[in-house]
Amino acid sequence: MASSGVHAGRHIYQKSTIFLSNFERICPRRNFAWTVSACQKAAVASQGSSEEIVIPRKKTWNKEAVLQALAATVKRDPTASHYMFQDDPYLIPRTSGEFKLYSLSQESGRSAARYFINTYPKFFQKDFAEPHIPCLMPENFQLQIEEVSEAALVERIQLRKVKAAVDMYDQLMQSGTTLSLDLTNDLLDLICLYGDQDPKQDDTDPEQRAEDAEEVQEEPKKGRGRPRRASEIIRVVWRESNNAERIFNLMPERDSRSYGALIQGMVRHEAFAKAFSTYTDLLNNRLTADVNTFNALISAAPELKEKYVEKWELILDLLKQMVEQNVRPNLLTFNAVLKALRRCGPISRSQAPLVFGEMTALGIKPSLASYNHILSIFCRTSTSTQGHTGMLQDVLNRISGSSFEPQDPEDMLFFLNAMRICLEHKDLEQAYRVHSLLQEGDNWKMLGDSYQQNLYFGRFFNLLCMMEHIDVILKWYKELIPSMYFPNPQGMRDLLQALDTDGRLDLVPQIWKDIKQMGLDRVELVEEMLSLMAREKHSAEVQEAFAECALDMKRRFVPGTSNKPALEWTASALGSTTAILLAAQRRPQAWEMMQLFKDNNRVPSDALMQDFLSSIKEVQDSRRAVELVQLSAGFCLPTTPALVQRVQQEFELTEEQKEALSSLELSSDDTM
Structure with a gap:
């Protein structure tokens, strides 16, 4: 036991050493003049911390503590829809489009109710609620x-x-x-x-x-020559x-708050030059700006200059003025600097670690927006891929296992951006770590609105389909759909590609049922599924399942069989369906498909005609063989003479059938 404890202690020490070295590599501690004073305050605080420790006599719980404890005991049901849709089971969405429509309709209903309640409160004064x-x-x-x-x-x-x-x-x-x-x-x-x-x-x-x-709409026409969008x-x-x-x-008199309100309003509504002019007036009146005013000016700095160096110099000048005016920065200050650095080109890579190091030296805990800006600076798609996932790995080493609270509006973009990086660089290991971080505490609240959630899970599922084994993909498929993710046609196409890569096309009929239920049965996706089922020969049981699936897909092309507009037959879809039915020995139904070629003005391929004739040969149906040749001649296919020759050699024909083939052979020779 003792040796195992020593071994565990060494392991923890090694991991902490690696972590600290990586973090120092990302964020070297450089200062903009705040660090010295911060360290002095920390030293004074450490001297005062040696005094008596006061232990509270009781624990104070918030009002939601019991509800939070009960909620922690309930796990999500992956087979059920999202809880926000369970008020009306009839209207539970099945597709991403229905999901968006339901969400907007629900919010619109709340807005309408809020409007009437707030506009006519006299009609809602009676309160029957207890308590x-x-x-x-x-x-x-x-x-x-x-x-x-x-x-x-x-x-x-x-x-x-x-x-x-x-x-x-x-x-x-x-x-x-x-x-x-x-x-x-x-x-x-x-x-x-x-x-x-x-x-x-x-x-x-x-x-x-x-x-x-x-x-x-009318106001900007004075200064702009184009119509408003x-x-x-x-x-x-x-x-x-x-x-x-x-x-x-x-x-009659103005203070720092007056100037700050005007400057922040100008920046908020994109009057950047006027904001800096007002700040100059503030300095001329010997006033001091507050931290919120500096945050607004820093965010507007990249809009005022064109060259990258000039942008950064203006930001540095604002930071130095904060030091001169004894204005202590906060989290939003550093987030504004990091966000502004994203628009400073190559300079951002050399300065961002210094800003981040200064932030930690001041004892300001970064938010998810801070890490998102770091990832955006170092993981741009336009630059080389070297070191991109390494930076993401270092960030995850720093924050893995942590639970965050919203502190910046852009906190909601971290998980979406991190999963984008994992997808672009096909880093499945880091994607799992990002998803694990999402499940820590209340981090799931930082995923944003329904659109961002669907986009995040779509990227995660796309990466799984590219990199994981099919059994793992199917496990995540059941876990995410439809409780967390409403896939689009591209997501289902990625799943079909994964089935094809791992040789599990026997699962296509099962996936088709989900596609039909989710309303994704569009012609491109149906055509691709038919092509996969028709490409290779499988066991008799699988071919029979393929045939039933193809016949079910055929109903989507028949008007009046569903509440959606019927799909339009393509030559590829007709050919694949016919090949699937032939492989399952369903010749009568395959012949019906051949008639659909003619009815929809589509031309079958020469290979399909040859395969159909080979299938007819197995039962020696000479009548159907002659009809097939006549159909081929009607389409003016180049393979018609070869079909005539095969029928004459491989089938026992009547005199009437021989004469019909001879006439077809002569007509094909005249055509040539």
């Missing part, structure tokens, strides 16, 4: 104070009524009322946040939203001399 739950009761968005007063302005700011708040501010100014600096800053924050427009909420009037959209109509832009700038200029 009373205030957060589920409708909020009051109607203005209660009509007179001109500071209280009315505060109410409009709290209800986020931008235009009403501006109107109330103007009335107060006209009446000679002096407003406090904090209240004016609150109004400025509101205007800058929403771009001098009422927020596009679900509880606003639809007519008002349409009017606002028209205003946004729909995506630009939705985006709010910073207007010239808007209410934010007007109120800012009317303020």
Whole structure:
């Protein structure tokens, strides 16, 4: 026991040594002048930590602790759909399109209900719930104070009524009322946040939203010569001399918060040059910007310069000014620097590790967005592949087994980007590690919306189909579909390719049932499945299953057999179906397929005609052989003379059949 413990201890020490060396290789500790002060504070804190340790007398639990403990005992059912769809089993989606439609419809229903509750709260005042739950009761968005007063302005700011708040501010100014600096800053924050427009909420009037959209559409025409696209109509832009700038200029005194609100609003709404000009005014007035203002300026820095060196120099200048103004950076500061470095070209690879090292030296724990920026800098597809998965491996060594909480909006992009890197470089081992990290704690919440979830699992399943054994692929297939992933036709095509690679085409009929259930029975996918089943000969049992599957697929080409439009026959699909039926010794049904060639103006291949004749020879059906030759002559196939010769040599013909073949032979000679 002792020797095993020593061995385990050595193993842990070796792993920790490797980990630390790798991390130092990624993030050498260099500083921008914050590190020295941070180390001094850490030393003082360590000296004070030798005092008495106070042990709390009881453990304080949050209100959701019991529910979280119960939820931890329940495992996901891979055979069931996602829990968000289980309210109405009839409408459970089967395809990715239905999944998106259901999600949007569900959210649209919530938005409609929220609109009516918030617009007409007087009709929803009765509360029958026991116990009373205030957060589920409708909020009051109607203005209660009509007179001109500071209280009315505060109410409009709290209800986020931008235009009403501006109107109330103007009335107060006209009446000679002096407003406090904090209240004016609150109004400025509101205007800058929403771009001098009422927020596009679900509880606003639809007519008002349409009017606002028209205003946004008409405004930029003064400065642009092209019409606005729909995506630009939705985006709010910073207007010239808007209410934010007007109120800012009317303020008798301004502090750092006033300038910060205006700068952040300009950056948010893409007025980058004006944001830096306002920052210059802040410095000229001997004021100090706060950390949020610097974060906004850092994120806007790449938009102001063209050359990579100039972009980075501007970022460095902002960081130095933070040090001079004694502004301590936070997590969002370093994330803004790392994100800006992604647009600095080759410089980013040399500077990103220094920024990351400074971040850890200050004791700021990186978020998933921080690691996502590192991966985006070092794992670009346009550069060489050397070292890409090594960087991903180092990042995973750093964060494996950790549970993260949302701290940055771009935290949701880490898992999607990491799985993209694994797929591009076909690194299955790191993909498993990424997926294992996703399952730690509440990390699954960092996967984003339904679209990002489907994209993540699609990439993971695609990589599995390329790199794993078919038995493992099928295990993941049952685990992910349909509870977590609604595959698209490309995903099912990857699965078919994996079946073909491992020689398990006998599972194609089973996969067809899933494809049909998920609504992916499109002509390209059906044609590919028929081609796989018709390519090689299998045992009689497998060929019989293939024949039944092909006949089931045939129904998708017959109008009125399903609630979907019928598929259009192609020559390849007709030929593969005929070959499958011939291999299963189903000649009458195969002959029906030959008639479909004629009905759909499709031409069979010469090889198919030769195979069909070989199948007829097994039963010595001379009548069908002559009809096959006549059909071939009707299609003017080059193989018709060879078919005539084979029938004459290999079948016992009547005089009438010999004359028919002779006439076909003469006509084919005349054609040639």
